[in-house]
Every structure is written in C-alpha cells, then in structure tokens.
Amino acid sequence: MGDLGKLGVSGAVGIMLGIVAILWIKPDNAGGSALLIVICTAFAITVGAIIKAIRRR
Amino acid sequence: MDVRKFVSGSIFTLAMTSIITGALAQGSGVTVISNLGNEVALSPAQLYRALGDRLVTRRDVIGNSTLNWNQIDPTLPATRISVASNGTADEARMLDVVRQGCMIATSGSSGCAKVRLRTKLLIQDNIGYAEARFDPQRVSLPAPAYIPPPPAITASTPTTTPSTQATPEATYSYTTITSTPLPPLSPIPKPVVAVPARIVEAPAPNPVAVAETPSAPVFATRLFAQREDYPPANFAAYGIVAFETLATSGDKERYKSICEAYFSTLIDSGSSDAEVERQMVTVWPIIDDHPDGLIDRLNTEVREDGMCEDAVKFYDLAIARVAIRHAKLAGIELSGPGPFLLAWAPGEKKGRKDVAVLVADLGGVKSEADAREALRIWREDIEGDPEFWKNGFSVLKLRAKLRQLVNRYGNDLMKFVGAG
Structure with a gap:
C-alpha cells in the first residue's frame, strides 16, 4: 500500500481516466483493459510531472 | 486537265484514304486500363503520341514530352505513361505501329521515318500488374513492308515512283503532293502538344440525388x-x-x-x-x-x-x-x-x-x-x-x-x- 501511495494524485487520475476509457472503448479482452489503464496512468503521471516542473520554475 | 495526272492523283488519294481509314479502325496492340477500369485499346495515332520520341507536323518537329496517359485521352488515368512489353521483338513491332500512327496523324509526313520509341517508357513485365500492355497478337495493322508511295508529280511528266529500298525507314519516304488535295481527315486527332499533366474537365455529370438534395435519404x-x-x-x-x-x-x-x-x-x-x-x-x-x-x-x-x-x-x-x-x-x-x-x-x-x-x-x-x-x-x-x-x-x-x-x-x- 505504501508503494501505491507514491502514485499520488496523478496516478489516481490516470487510473480513473483508464476506467473511463475502458467504459468508452469497450475492449474485447482483459489485456486491452489493462493496456488502457497502463497507458492512461503513464500519461497522467507524465503530465503531472511536467506541471510540477513548470510550477517550480 | 491532264488525264494521267488526274488518274495517278486519284489512285494515290484512294490508297492513302484506305490506309488511313483502315488503320483508324484497327488497333495498335496496346491496351490501357482506363479510369473506369475497363481496357481501352489505343489507336496507332494514340500510341505514336504516347511512345514516339518526337511529334511531327508538316512544318516542324518537337520532342515529345507527354508524360501522362490522360494527355493522350482524357478517359485514361493521370499516371505516367509506361507500356509493358515482351522484349525487343515487341519493341520492333511497336516501332512499326508508332510510325504508322505518325503517318496517320500527320497525313504522311516524311519525318515519321525518323520517329523512334521512347524506350524509357517501356517496361519488361511478363507477370506482374501493368496498367498498359502491348500484345503483338492484337495488332491488326498489316506489317509495314510496303506502303505505296505517292506519285512524284512534275510539271511535264507525271510519274509514279514506288520506293524500292529495303530499309524500314525507306518504306515511309513520301513526296508531299501539292497538286492533289487530300480528302478531309476529320477523324484524325491532332497531335498532342506537350503540356504539364492535368485533368481535363469532363462534361458536368447528370444531377444525382445526393448532390442535388443532400437531405434526401x-x-x-x-x-x-x-x-x-x-x-x-x-x-x-x-x-x-x-x-x-x-x-x-x-x-x-x-x-x-x-x-x-x-x-x-x-x-x-x-x-x-x-x-x-x-x-x-x-x-x-x-x-x-x-x-x-x-x-x-x-x-x-x-x-x-x-x-x-x-x-x-x-x-x-x-x-x-x-x-x-x-x-x-x-x-x-x-x-x-x-x-x-x-x-x-x-x-x-x-x-x-x-x-x-x-x-x-x-x-x-x-x-x-x-x-x-x-x-x-x-x-x-x-x-x-x-x-x-x-x-x-x-x-x-x-x-x-x-x-x-x-x-x-x-x-x-x-x-x-x-x-x-
């Protein structure tokens, strides 16, 4: 659980986005759903990091 | 009127007319897949405009820089001209047809003997897909062994001098006749003047439901x-x-x-x-x-x-x-x-x-x-x-x-x- 905490807000947002994407795209297999979660989480964390970096400047 | 001049001129006129009309009705052996997907058989005159290395007129000769099929015929695709053939034998036959096409298009210009093939446009393709293909079996023109030349008309003694030279170029050597007018040659298309590739506007299509009334289901x-x-x-x-x-x-x-x-x-x-x-x-x-x-x-x-x-x-x-x-x-x-x-x-x-x-x-x-x-x-x-x-x-x-x-x-x- 401690590791999950490191995901932060960005990770949580990414997972939520992934769930929304699954509901919209409706993949035919579990692999597709997992891929969507992974992609959305990675995307959200990346965006979060970029925003954080901009704010620090 | 000199009877001999009249007779020889008439014979030549008839000979030329039969050659020209006969050739127009016949095929060059090259077929191209048109915009509609069907095969279009080119006439010898069209093949000359596509593959001849020069465009001959009575007055001058220009290099043939025609690039695309639609410059030969608007119904043909706007793609680069190329013809699949089956080796040098085919090329020799194609050259014959091209020269005959030149004769048809120019009403027998002597410059046609010098027309050669644009060999860069020929591809060796026996198996694969080719947009245009030459099939010697489809050539219905007679082999150009001998085309009766026109009578050489002089002021005093009109004579007919058939060419006896054996070289292929000699078979196309004509003396231009000025005293006997040729019949009107309306079906002969004009040679294409080399222009950049373009799509020729077709007549406006018939109105269709979807175009006229977009809301109609x-x-x-x-x-x-x-x-x-x-x-x-x-x-x-x-x-x-x-x-x-x-x-x-x-x-x-x-x-x-x-x-x-x-x-x-x-x-x-x-x-x-x-x-x-x-x-x-x-x-x-x-x-x-x-x-x-x-x-x-x-x-x-x-x-x-x-x-x-x-x-x-x-x-x-x-x-x-x-x-x-x-x-x-x-x-x-x-x-x-x-x-x-x-x-x-x-x-x-x-x-x-x-x-x-x-x-x-x-x-x-x-x-x-x-x-x-x-x-x-x-x-x-x-x-x-x-x-x-x-x-x-x-x-x-x-x-x-x-x-x-x-x-x-x-x-x-x-x-x-x-x-x-």
Missing part, C-alpha cells in the same frame, strides 16, 4: 459486379472494397470474414426498395472469368455457404488497384496492407482530383467482429452527408480504431507479463 447497398458492369451506372455514389493483394492461404480467412461482414451489413442492391438513384452502392469486384451464374448467386439477400469463398477466389484485383490509385489521385493517403473501403460522390467524378472520397482503412481488422464494426461505421458514414466525407474523422471511427489497437496490443501485453 440514401441507402448503402452492396453489389458484386464483374468488370464490364463496373462502374455501376445511375447510382447516387459508388464505392468499392479494395484489397491490395489477392488472398493467400495465410490470410484467406481474414478476407472471408470481411466478405461476410460486407454481406451482413449492407443490403443487396437488387433487393433494396430504394431506386438506384437513391442508393450508394459498394461494389465487390469479380473477375470476368468466373463460373456461370456466380454473379447472380452472389447478388442475393440470403448468404449461403461457400459464397464468400467464391467472392474471395474470383476477386478482381485490377479494378481494386485502379480504385486505390484514383483515391490517391484525389489526395487520399493510403498506406498499410488494407483493404480499403473507398467511395466517390458523385460516382461519375471518380478518377478526378476535385471529388470527395470516403475512405475506411480495414488494415486493423483481424476478426469478423472487427470487420462487422468497420462495415457498420462505413454504412453510417456513407449514408451521411458526402459534404462531410472530406473531413474523414468521427468519434465512432476513433473508438473503433482504438478498440482494434488495444485488443491487439493488450493481448501482447498479457503475454509479456505472463498472464496471457
């Missing part, structure tokens, strides 16, 4: 058609299922699943209640060399076993490639393995640049469900307003594409983590 239908029936006439628009290659043992099932989705998603054109002017038909091309009754068997509402196997087996790849080329001509980027669904509205503008083309790339289709979904979206798109076809984007298409991607790579991901 149209219906997406299907039609299995052989080459002579393609493109189907009178439809509001027409499209085609265009595969890049024929089916192999490895991907036959995929082709069949696309065919089955095509069958199940679109209504048979003949069974539709809508008149053809309100139908936007998507054609599955079938080669002419098919078993008797196949087309009738396929064009039905009810699918039976083996139908799609036959439809895939007798698929007409040449028509598909012409369609893909025409879509590219209209500025559509087509890449990947395909197949593609292509539609033109109005259908008469197929092959021109200024036409709306609807495209669906079925390259990502792996299963019958994918194919059915793609065809369903196609049907919705095609029944929509063609004005929006150029946009080419819709949320539905995006979702279908994303689904294909995540299904494919999701499986790979599961296998990678050991869960698949």
Whole structure:
C-alpha cells in the first residue's frame, strides 16, 4: 500500500481516466483493459510531472 | 486537265484514304486500363503520341514530352505513361505501329521515318500488374513492308515512283503532293502538344440525388459486379472494397470474414426498395472469368455457404488497384496492407482530383467482429452527408480504431507479463 501511495494524485487520475476509457472503448479482452489503464496512468503521471516542473520554475 | 495526272492523283488519294481509314479502325496492340477500369485499346495515332520520341507536323518537329496517359485521352488515368512489353521483338513491332500512327496523324509526313520509341517508357513485365500492355497478337495493322508511295508529280511528266529500298525507314519516304488535295481527315486527332499533366474537365455529370438534395435519404447497398458492369451506372455514389493483394492461404480467412461482414451489413442492391438513384452502392469486384451464374448467386439477400469463398477466389484485383490509385489521385493517403473501403460522390467524378472520397482503412481488422464494426461505421458514414466525407474523422471511427489497437496490443501485453 505504501508503494501505491507514491502514485499520488496523478496516478489516481490516470487510473480513473483508464476506467473511463475502458467504459468508452469497450475492449474485447482483459489485456486491452489493462493496456488502457497502463497507458492512461503513464500519461497522467507524465503530465503531472511536467506541471510540477513548470510550477517550480 | 491532264488525264494521267488526274488518274495517278486519284489512285494515290484512294490508297492513302484506305490506309488511313483502315488503320483508324484497327488497333495498335496496346491496351490501357482506363479510369473506369475497363481496357481501352489505343489507336496507332494514340500510341505514336504516347511512345514516339518526337511529334511531327508538316512544318516542324518537337520532342515529345507527354508524360501522362490522360494527355493522350482524357478517359485514361493521370499516371505516367509506361507500356509493358515482351522484349525487343515487341519493341520492333511497336516501332512499326508508332510510325504508322505518325503517318496517320500527320497525313504522311516524311519525318515519321525518323520517329523512334521512347524506350524509357517501356517496361519488361511478363507477370506482374501493368496498367498498359502491348500484345503483338492484337495488332491488326498489316506489317509495314510496303506502303505505296505517292506519285512524284512534275510539271511535264507525271510519274509514279514506288520506293524500292529495303530499309524500314525507306518504306515511309513520301513526296508531299501539292497538286492533289487530300480528302478531309476529320477523324484524325491532332497531335498532342506537350503540356504539364492535368485533368481535363469532363462534361458536368447528370444531377444525382445526393448532390442535388443532400437531405434526401440514401441507402448503402452492396453489389458484386464483374468488370464490364463496373462502374455501376445511375447510382447516387459508388464505392468499392479494395484489397491490395489477392488472398493467400495465410490470410484467406481474414478476407472471408470481411466478405461476410460486407454481406451482413449492407443490403443487396437488387433487393433494396430504394431506386438506384437513391442508393450508394459498394461494389465487390469479380473477375470476368468466373463460373456461370456466380454473379447472380452472389447478388442475393440470403448468404449461403461457400459464397464468400467464391467472392474471395474470383476477386478482381485490377479494378481494386485502379480504385486505390484514383483515391490517391484525389489526395487520399493510403498506406498499410488494407483493404480499403473507398467511395466517390458523385460516382461519375471518380478518377478526378476535385471529388470527395470516403475512405475506411480495414488494415486493423483481424476478426469478423472487427470487420462487422468497420462495415457498420462505413454504412453510417456513407449514408451521411458526402459534404462531410472530406473531413474523414468521427468519434465512432476513433473508438473503433482504438478498440482494434488495444485488443491487439493488450493481448501482447498479457503475454509479456505472463498472464496471457
């Protein structure tokens, strides 16, 4: 659980986005759903990091 | 009037007329696949304008820089001129035909003897697909062993001096006659002056329902058609299922699943209640060399076993490639393995640049469900307003594409983590 905490807000947002994407795209297999979660989480964390970096400047 | 001069002039006039009219009615042996997908036999004069290295007139000679087929005939595609031949024997025969075409186009200019072939435009292609092909068996012109030359007319002693030289060039050496006018040669097309490639504007097509009244409902239908029936006439628009290659043992099932989705998603054109002017038909091309009754068997509402196997087996790849080329001509980027669904509205503008083309790339289709979904979206798109076809984007298409991607790579991901 401690590791999950490191995901932060960005990770949580990414997972939520992934769930929304699954509901919209409706993949035919579990692999597709997992891929969507992974992609959305990675995307959200990346965006979060970029925003954080901009704010620090 | 000098009787001898009159007789010799008349004989020459008759000889020239028979040569010219005979040659016009005969073929050069070169056939080109036209914008409509059918084979067009070129006349010797057209072949001369396409392959001759110079364009001869009575006054001067210019280098032939004609680039594209549509400069020879507007119904031909706007692609680079090239002719597939079968070696040097064919080239020699083609040169004969080109020179005879020159004679026809220029009413017998002596410069025709010097015309040669633009050999860079000849390709050695015995097996593969070629847009234009030379078949010596189809040349119906007589071999140019001897063409009766005109009488050499002098002021005092009119004489006829047939050429006795054996060289091929000598057979075309004529003395220009000025005293005996030639009959009018209206059917002879003028030589093409080299101009940059362009699409010649065709006459305005007949008004079609979709173009005149965009709000009128149209219906997406299907039609299995052989080459002579393609493109189907009178439809509001027409499209085609265009595969890049024929089916192999490895991907036959995929082709069949696309065919089955095509069958199940679109209504048979003949069974539709809508008149053809309100139908936007998507054609599955079938080669002419098919078993008797196949087309009738396929064009039905009810699918039976083996139908799609036959439809895939007798698929007409040449028509598909012409369609893909025409879509590219209209500025559509087509890449990947395909197949593609292509539609033109109005259908008469197929092959021109200024036409709306609807495209669906079925390259990502792996299963019958994918194919059915793609065809369903196609049907919705095609029944929509063609004005929006150029946009080419819709949320539905995006979702279908994303689904294909995540299904494919999701499986790979599961296998990678050991869960698949």
